[in-house]
Amino acid sequence: MRRPSDWTPRLAAGDGALAERLAAALADDIARGRIAPGDRLPAHRDLAWRLEIGLGTVTRAYALLERRGLVVPERGRGMFVAVPPAQPAGPVDLCVNTPPRMLDTQALRASLARLAARIDMSGFGSYTPSAGTPQHRAMMARWLARDRLELPPSRLMLTSGAQHALAVAIATTTGGRPGTILTESLTYPGIITIARHAGHRLQPVMADDQGMCPDALDRALHTALRDGRPGQRLIYVTPTLHNPTAASMSRARREAISGVAAAHDAVIVEDDVYGVFAAGDMPPLTALAPDRCLYVSGLSKSLSPGLRIGALAVPPAFLEAAADALAAGATMAPPLGCLLMESWLEDGTAEAVEQAVRAESRARTALARRLLGKHVAPQETPGFHIWLPMPRPRAEALAMAAAARGIRVTPPSAPMVDDRPGAPAGLRLCLGGPSPEALTTALNDIARLVEERDTDPAAYVAI
Known part of the structure; x- marks a missing residue:
């Protein structure tokens, strides 16, 4: 016989709807x-009272909880907490920057079953x-409007994930010809891959x-003009939860970057895949510079990595070139992914999962800061990765020591654009993938490794 929960009823803090606060708690x-x-x-009646x-x-x-697969109803008996499948043993992955899993297998299967009942060959064929x-x-335009960006659907293109949208944006702004892209000295490894593949510097x-x-x-832009490189006017930037450093721009900083770009007639590619975590009054760069900014977003970071639907917002002057670049790499947006997006946006699953991802990310960021303390870089916006700044040799030693303890972390060299001695470096830890228990154990292990290094410079080498 299943026992009733001894849970003490509460509502989560915040000013959201009561149902959302109860579900979050x-x-x-x-x-x-x-x-x-x-x-x-x-x-139901007891809890309401x-x-x-x-x-x-x-x-x-x-x-809301049932839609996420966290609870299951039993006819005539009540609502029960779902029993999750056993987690496979293996290394703890703090390398892949995935959101916390807020939708379980049962809920996904139910979504796909509902989708199967709606789909027919007239659209799929x-x-x-x-x-x-x-x-x-x-639908995507309405979704983005909830996260600070209002634009007409005619300026929006759907892609096979945000990485695809980013590749299309770079191809659009460079005309497919090798060039130079200005970006932070530590940057998203995915843009490094795109640049290397296309021959960009x-x-x-x-x-x-x-x-x-x-x-x-x-x-940098003045130097490019002085040295006779007028084509060097493409900027790639992540204003919210920069990857890997987790830095976020203030409004004043966003306005300043937009102003510099305008002064040099430069084009911006804005990577806003973590915009779900930005404050509601924090404008994306494309809202400040709509005629010179291509905007990249998607659903993989805010909902689930398996939902490979990206969004690319394009200024009118770039629409034709963007359409050509998009058609060169994909015949159409993923049909099943778009239908699943439609279903989740219509039935409230997307909103419930996004809220849960935000709440869980706040909790995981707080956990990491509590366990790692002074070693974590300042981070105004909670997300699901943190940054530990340190010299590259130390970061590489720490990564090796973590691997010896069954913890995978991002290779320190992966985000480095400037690999000169003394250039900024560190270790990115991705918090979203593991279970809360596995994450806590892994962060405790890394905290001990960092403290050992502080007291004994040879500690990593001896492992």
């Missing part, structure tokens, strides 16, 4: 093990526009705890 306590798998949750909220609020909260159907582009620009420095960017 339950989801957090399930994730932390305060409510065990298989436990029966309080009856204890929290002094409406019965409908409890019903909506339970529906033909080609759709390469940039996505007007309906799906409009990356020029490092100094950054601080708010990301790319406007003065350094201005000097």
Whole structure:
């Protein structure tokens, strides 16, 4: 016989709807093990009475949890915490920057079953526009409008993930010809791969705890003009939760970067895949420089990596070139992915998962900062990666020591554009993939390794 939960009812802090706050509190306590798998949750009426909220609020909260697969109803018996599948043993992965898994297998299967009941060959058996159907582009535009960016669907292109959108943006702005891209001295490894494959050179620009420095960017663009390189006017930048350093730009910094770009007639490619974590009043660069900024986003970081739907917002002057670049690499946006996106946006799954990803990321960032303390770089915006700045030799030694303990971390060389001795370096730790228990153990191990290094410079070598 399943036991009732001894959970103490509560609402999560915040000013959201009561149902969302109740669902967030339950989801957090399930994730932390305060409510065990298989436990029966309080009856709807009992919970409504204890929290002094409406019965409908409890019903909506339970529906949000059921949609995520965290709870399952049993007819005539009540609502129970779902029993998760056993996690396979193996290394703890702090290398891949994936969001916390907020949708379980049962919920995914239910989504796909509902999708199967709707799909037919009239739509699946033909080609759709390469940039996505007007309906799906409009849905993505409405989704982005919730996260600070309003633009007409005609300026929006759907792609096979944000990495694809980034490749199309670079091809659009360079015309497919090798050139130079200005970016932070530590940058997203994916742009390094794109640049290397296309023959572009990356020029490092100094950054601080708010990301790319406007003065350094201005000097780099002046130098390019002085040296007879007028084509060197493409800037790649991540204003929110920069990868790998987790820095986020203030509004003043965003305005300054946009101003420098305008002064030099430079084009910006803005990577905003972590924009889901930005404050609601923090504008993306494309809102400040709409005529010179190509905007990249997607659903893989805010919902799930398996939903490979990216978004590329393009200024009118670049639309034709972007359409050509998109068509060169893909005939159409992924049909099944677009249909799943449509389903999740319509039935509320996307909103519930996004809220859960934000809440879980805040908790994981707080955990990492508590365990690693002074070793973590300043980070105004919680997300699912943190940065430990340190000299490259020390970072490489720490990565090797972590691997010896079954912890995979991002290779320190992966994000480095400037590999000269003494250049900025460190270790990125990705917090989203492991279970809370595995993450806590891994971070404790890394904290001990860092402290050992502080007291004994030979500690890593001896492992």
